[in-house]
Amino acid sequence: MYRAKTDPHETVWYYESSLDRNICVRRALGEDLKKAMAEGQLSLFFQVQTVVATGAVSGYEALLRWEHPVRGAIAPEEILELADEHGLIIQLGEWVLDRACHAAVKWDGNVRVAVNMSATQFLQLGFDQIVANTLASSGLPADRLVIEISEATVQRDRRRALAMAHKVHALGVRLALDEFGGPHSVLSMLCDFPFDKIKIDRSIMQKVDTDPAMAELVRSVLVAGHALRISVLAQGIETAAQLAVVSAKGCDEGQGYLLGLPDQVVAVPLRSPA
Structure with a gap:
């Protein structure tokens, strides 16, 4: 049961005498550690x-x-x-x-x-x-x-x-x-998963124009994203100052009330006829 619980592949395990031996060895080693x-x-x-x-x-x-x-x-x-x-x-x-x-x-x-x-x-x-x-x-x-x-x-x-x-x-x-x-960090996840875009959270954007540390954090995310060829979008842009900061840092895309409010219907402009 314990072996099945810890198996990352969720395999069905049947009883084997070797499992008993492994558990006994593990218990003995635990007693040795106490000693x-x-x-x-x-x-x-x-x-x-x-x-x-x-x-x-x-x-x-x-x-x-x-x-x-x-x-x-x-x-x-x-x-x-x-x-x-x-x-x-x-x-x-x-x-x-x-x-x-x-x-x-x-x-x-x-x-x-x-x-x-x-x-x-x-x-x-x-x-x-x-x-x-x-x-x-x-x-x-x-x-x-x-x-x-x-x-x-x-x-x-x-x-x-x-x-x-x-x-x-x-x-x-x-x-x-x-x-x-x-291997289990967020940074490693960026390298392992085929992400095409990173979206910077609104909580960071709220401070980006008043806290230099947050502005540098955004810059670091942009450097990491671009190094991995991942586009970066800043969420929660609500002021012109916030937009100016992310623009200066080279952010790829923006989203927020300053750029547009949520709407049920989106009017997409038609392309000019060839």
Whole structure:
């Protein structure tokens, strides 16, 4: 049943003894993870992040490692899957955060440490308090901690993710969007699907003439669309100023009350006779 539920191709699965064996192996590995956490078999590695222009070290990303006594190195993705399956993901996430902050406080200068948080961890009630407590116990300044979350975390529960992001950011902690452009991201979708047009939402257009950041966002969408040979249409054009901005940015098409109100009947002008 579990195999059928997780099969992306929605195939009908019949019982096989090998499935039982796989489940037993998975359960045993989950118990090994519990033991590894209790006995200190897990460790953190730190991968450097540098300023491209100068080569100066700006920070390090904390990476989880597990050297299994029998199976050897376990992939980080599998560690997280096992932790999630066996109800260990919160405990594991707190351990990683704690170890990373205690390690970073010993580094010289303002070098930051980045810690990736699972969706389960980030969306839990009181996560911001856990971060605050960890910073207090480690002595690490808040602006030297970077919490990384993926687009999948935001998509799981946008409202809760946004609320928690504001709470964590209010502590002075930095936030990073991880896996941007990955296989499940919107950016990747633009490359994979045969879209002929991108329609910029009205919510962006309402700010495009008053917020320079929104104007730059529109420009970025146009650059991406044109690079992929996709036409871009701006929705919700309601003022001459908004039209002037998208026109200057090279937008292909426009739609909105300034250009025309909705009508039940559309009069299409006839072509002049040849």
